[in-house]
Amino acid sequence: MEKLVNKIKVEFEAFAIDANLQVEKGVKAAGSRARKASLELEKLLKEFRKSSIENSKK
Secondary structure: OHHHHHHHHHHHHHHHHHHHHHHHHOOHHHHHHHHHHHHHHHHHHHHHHHHHHHHHOO
């Protein structure tokens, strides 16, 4: 689970950087990267939720 949390942190940092570039400087390519990162974050967060529920049942 620790490995999963670290993956989420890394992906969120990438998302935050690209989202800020799009908002502050209008970089369109950064917007595309941020959207891609958001999809990956969604998958990772669902995986975290599933893992967290399993661990709480033990």
